[in-house]
Amino acid sequence: MTLSKIWVYAQADEGKVSTLTLELLTKARDLADTVEAVYAGTDADAVAAQLGEHGATTVHTTGDLGGALEGVPVASAIAAAVEAGNGPDAVLLGTSYDGRDVAGRLSVKLDVPVITNVVDLELDGDRLVGTEPIFGGTTNVKTKSTQDGVQIFLVRPKSFAAEPNGGGAATVAELSVPDTGATGAARVTNRYVEEASGPKLDEAAIVVAGGRGLGESEKYEMIEALAKLVKAAPGASRAIVDAGWVPYSYQIGQTGKVVKPTVYIAAGISGATQHMVGMKGSKNIIAINKDPEAPIFGIADLGIVGDVHKVLPKLIEALESR
Amino acid sequence: MNVVVCVKQIPDPADPGSLDPSTKTLKRDGKLILDESDSYGVEMALQLVTNAGGGEVTLVSMAPNSETSGLRTALAMGAASATLVSDPALQGTDALGTAKVLAAVIKDANPDLVLAATESSDGYTGTVPEQLAELLGRPSVTFAKTIEIDGETVKVQRQTDGGYDDVECPLPAVVSVTAGVVEPRYPSFKGIMAAKSKPVEEKTVADLGLDASAIGWDGARQDIVDIAAAPEREAGEIIEDDGEGHAKIVEYLDSLKVL
Numbered sequence: 001m002t003l004s005k006i007w008v009y010a011q012a013d014e015g016k017v018s019t020l021t022l023e024l025l026t027k028a029r030d031l032a033d034t035v036e037a038v039y040a041g042t043d044a045d046a047v048a049a050q051l052g053e054h055g056a057t058t059v060h061t062t063g064d065l066g067g068a069l070e071g072v073p074v075a076s077a078i079a080a081a082v083e084a085g086n087g088p089d090a091v092l093l094g095t096s097y098d099g100r101d102v103a104g105r106l107s108v109k110l111d112v113p114v115i116t117n118v119v120d121l122e123l124d125g126d127r128l129v130g131t132e133p134i135f136g137g138t139t140n141v142k143t144k145s146t147q148d149g150v151q152i153f154l155v156r157p158k159s160f161a162a163e164p165n166g167g168g169a170a171t172v173a174e175l176s177v178p179d180t181g182a183t184g185a186a187r188v189t190n191r192y193v194e195e196a197s198g199p200k201l202d203e204a205a206i207v208v209a210g211g212r213g214l215g216e217s218e219k220y221e222m223i224e225a226l227a228k229l230v231k232a233a234p235g236a237s238r239a240i241v242d243a244g245w246v247p248y249s250y251q252i253g254q255t256g257k258v259v260k261p262t263v264y265i266a267a268g269i270s271g272a273t274q275h276m277v278g279m280k281g282s283k284n285i286i287a288i289n290k291d292p293e294a295p296i297f298g299i300a301d302l303g304i305v306g307d308v309h310k311v312l313p314k315l316i317e318a319l320e321s322r
Numbered sequence: 323m324n325v326v327v328c329v330k331q332i333p334d335p336a337d338p339g340s341l342d343p344s345t346k347t348l349k350r351d352g353k354l355i356l357d358e359s360d361s362y363g364v365e366m367a368l369q370l371v372t373n374a375g376g377g378e379v380t381l382v383s384m385a386p387n388s389e390t391s392g393l394r395t396a397l398a399m400g401a402a403s404a405t406l407v408s409d410p411a412l413q414g415t416d417a418l419g420t421a422k423v424l425a426a427v428i429k430d431a432n433p434d435l436v437l438a439a440t441e442s443s444d445g446y447t448g449t450v451p452e453q454l455a456e457l458l459g460r461p462s463v464t465f466a467k468t469i470e471i472d473g474e475t476v477k478v479q480r481q482t483d484g485g486y487d488d489v490e491c492p493l494p495a496v497v498s499v500t501a502g503v504v505e506p507r508y509p510s511f512k513g514i515m516a517a518k519s520k521p522v523e524e525k526t527v528a529d530l531g532l533d534a535s536a537i538g539w540d541g542a543r544q545d546i547v548d549i550a551a552a553p554e555r556e557a558g559e560i561i562e563d564d565g566e567g568h569a570k571i572v573e574y575l576d577s578l579k580v581l
């Protein structure tokens with residue numbers, strides 16, 4: 001048995017649909033007869049082809065939100081569709097900033113639970129069962145909602161592969177947003193994008209990440225130099241993000257980005273469970289740490305017990321001379 | 323300027339605990355501490371009230387077992403008083419039920435601003451602040467890096483994937499803060515002593531007039547159908563750097579044909 005209809009909350013940046021959205025669409029195809037997207041950008045026509053190619057037959061769009069944060073208007077629009085009898089059986093949202101906002105608002109409007117941190121989904125009759133890692137990923141629990149009505153799931157990035165199924169462009173349909181009154185009053189007045197060169201952290205084939213073991217902020221330059229040499233994206237543990245050495249957008253882990261590159265190089269990172277949950281899906285892991293007992297060695301394919309200040313400069317030199 | 327901070331009291335994250343096999347809930351015996359994620363909200367609230375030149379920071383927490391040690395830490399930092407909702411019936415309460423409980427307390431206090439963390443360290447569902455805002459009928463801004471009050475408006479730098487957005491939102495509002503936004507102060511000795519006599523009002527679910535079916539396992543309306551150990555990743559070759567460790571790495575990268 002499959003569900004009759006799933007809605008996937010879609011997000012895009014400058015006309016490019018997020019990989020997370022495409023992952024959810026791909027999985028939703030296995031779970032429901034009809035997969036549709038809900039989108040709040042002004043450029044639904046531009047993203048309809050990418051959404052359709054991954055299985056969405058319709059994209060319901062709220063149109064221009066006038067700078068409002070998406071949580072309230074998108075949740076209100078979905079709830080109104082549900083109340084009018086045109087809603088889905090389940091809504092899948094990615095664990096993104098706005099995805100969480102929409103899920104939280106929607107759960108109250110419909111008075112149904114949200115199942116969060118989902119990394120896998122399967123069918124059980126007309127219920128979806130979510131798998132969620134707990135205790136830093138050491139234990140998996142499977143949960144389903146017992147409440148009739150819409151099932152809401154917040155799904156972590158990289159839980160599924162994004163694969164096109166050759167569908168044609170999704171039909172663009174208008175989704176009307178009810179008056180959100182005081183609750184929808186937050187407005188974005190300006191956007192700042194931190195300059196980053198090279199591949200994006202969550203898409204790079206190689207990631208070089210540094211941690212507190214680098215000792216001081218300036219030493220992060222070794223990570224950047226190495227990343228440049230092997231065309232990798234530089235990343236970081238939360239310890240050095242909190243210390244202000246690198247921006248938050250570099251953070252890998254439970255509260256940062258999830259990465260699954262071909263090669264992950266961890267330098268001076270201990271391997272706390274909250275860090276590993278964001279990188280242990282990497283194909284090959286290389287760790288450099290002076291402490292042979294560091295937990296990161298428990299999952300490393302190649303572990304070098306050594307000083308980053310000795311190993312990294314030599315590694316950089318060896319690669320430069322090739 | 324009155325600010326309510328939602329603070330969760332959690333088992334020490336250094337000892338992540340386990341699931342009780344009979345009730346399938348997190349075991350919460352032993353002492354609970356202030357969730358580090360919430361210490362940022364407490365600090366932020368104290369700074370905002372100081373800058374506003376008046377008002378109070380009060381705390382609200384929900385815990386099944388009358389635990390106050392985490393609250394005492396936040397009171398020692400400088401919060402004025404706390405409300406603790408404690409009731410055995412809260413066992414199994416999910417994020418939505420938690421938000422309903424917190425909202426019932428906050429409705430009466432009617433503060434200018436409600437602060438929470440973007441996600442708790444033990445549950446990390448990250449939906450409570452937004453659910454709370456909806457229940458209170460308030461606008462909200464999540465993932466705040468900085469917060470500034472300008473008259474009747476709260477101005478926030480909101481974290482995004484590639485940087486941040488400036489967001490403006492009218493008060494009263496709910497704002498969730500990210501870790502690391504401010505440096506939480508260490509409670510002083512004087513603060514710790516003063517915290518011992520600060521008021522902590524304990525309420526039950528009945529005191530709040532909440533329907534028992536909205537909280538606990540019944541309110542969560544979820545079944546845990548399976549609990550299993552996650553598959554482990556095997557360790558590979560671990561070698562001591564003898565001055566040639568870097569060469570091993572180059573060799574390995576070559577074998578993967580990624581260079």
Ligand SMILES: Cc1cc2nc3c(=O)[nH]c(=O)nc-3n(C[C@H](O)[C@H](O)[C@H](O)COP(=O)(O)OP(=O)(O)OC[C@H]3O[C@@H](n4cnc5c(N)ncnc54)[C@H](O)[C@@H]3O)c2cc1C
Binds near residue numbers: 236289
């Ligand atoms: C709710 C919550 C969410 C979190 N989310 C995240 C997250 O998303 N991402 C994340 O990374 N963390 C997260 N953390 C923090 C996490 O628990 C760790 O504190 C953090 O990952 C530690 O970073 P680190 O490995 O750089 O530092 P440390 O744990 O201090 O490790 C430093 C390592 O460097 C080694 N070292 C020191 N000097 C040298 C040297 N000269 N050469 C080689 N090695 C050296 C040491 O042996 C040590 O192993 C979270 C924590 C909580 C409570």
Ligand SMILES: Nc1ncnc2c1ncn2[C@@H]1O[C@H](COP(=O)(O)O)[C@@H](O)[C@H]1O
Binds near residue numbers: 442
């Ligand atoms: N039991 C609780 N008592 C007080 N505040 C809570 C509670 N649960 C969650 N919160 C608040 O909501 C935030 C996000 O929690 P969560 O959605 O569980 O990740 C927490 O960091 C707290 O600020």
